Amino acid sequence: MLNAVRRDESLESVYAGLMASRRGEPVEENLARMLASWSVGLGVMPDWLGLGEMAFRRMMARHFPRADPDRVARLDRPLGFNRHDEREELNQLLLAGRTGASESEVWMAGIVTVGCLGNDHLWQDLGLWCRPDLSQLMLDNFAPLALRNDKNMKWKRFLYKQLCESEGIYVCRSPSCEVCVDFAKCFVQA
Template sequence: MNALVQPPRIQAVYSQWVSRSLGELNAIYLARMLAAQAAGHSVLSGRLGLDEISFQNLLNHYFPTARFPVSAADPAPVAQLDEQEAIARLLLSYRAGKEESEVWIANIIAAGCAGAEHLWYDLGLWSRDDLQALIRQNFPELVRKNHLNMKWKKFLYRQLCLETGVTLCRSPSCEACSDYEECFGPE
């Protein structure tokens, strides 16, 4: 899937963030999230769903020359929902183990799951391919586990159901499900 054409304002803010980064892959996608959030096109708080210390650490790590953005003054949620914590734990159980930033990315993705749209869109990313690359970079075994290419939010919730033994799906297998297109169809 090609990236959606972004409004000039988002493109401009994205360019500013990228120019302040060290050019790492995660920085590209975080810059897209920050730009979308600044333009009001994201379900994430001004700190991308992170607490103040984690957000500042993320900025220092990926955007060392950036100033603390005004929009980042928006408070993160006081407490994560149990399901967001469970999603973050699930993601972290598949982490690449390369960087501390995998913890931040897991919490950002978990916060994005609270949105009503496709996960990539709620995060402020530009396409499903962006989300795929972000997850591949930080949680590569999870990408291998999603070998049927299920939509990410549905896949994460399905994994939580499988872990707990509680299934909300109406069919015993995805292939036999009447909602197959909802989970695996084009976006």
């Protein structure tokens, strides 16, 4: 219990520090949540959020110019996902559905892509604090794609369904859903 309390206090402290150092762009609130969660070991995000060190540092400098990137960086989770083709397809799907032409959307596409390779709900794998955070992140960064999710489908399932449909496959499951505790809510029809 004490470790959980310390983790929660640290999470809030990191989040507050990031929010105090942000530039004021809409993406920064959810990015601060992901970074705070990542810094205390929540979610599945790998080193540098899967972006690589240089891109991570550029992202931090752009969105949190007064924050120390080394304070939030967690470097004990190497990028262990070996599904290269899948990662590339997901990343291309997200980039094709970008809201505008911001470099932040490129970073977010990379982060969301890596998060999709986790085994839980996408918002949890990313270290967001609730599903509506992910919906807002998707609308802010990938509006043309996000607006196609008009049935409020779980985001990971929706993204993989988009990939399958682009290949002409209309019955498709995301790769890690079978181990999810909410499998029946997403896939079993009543």
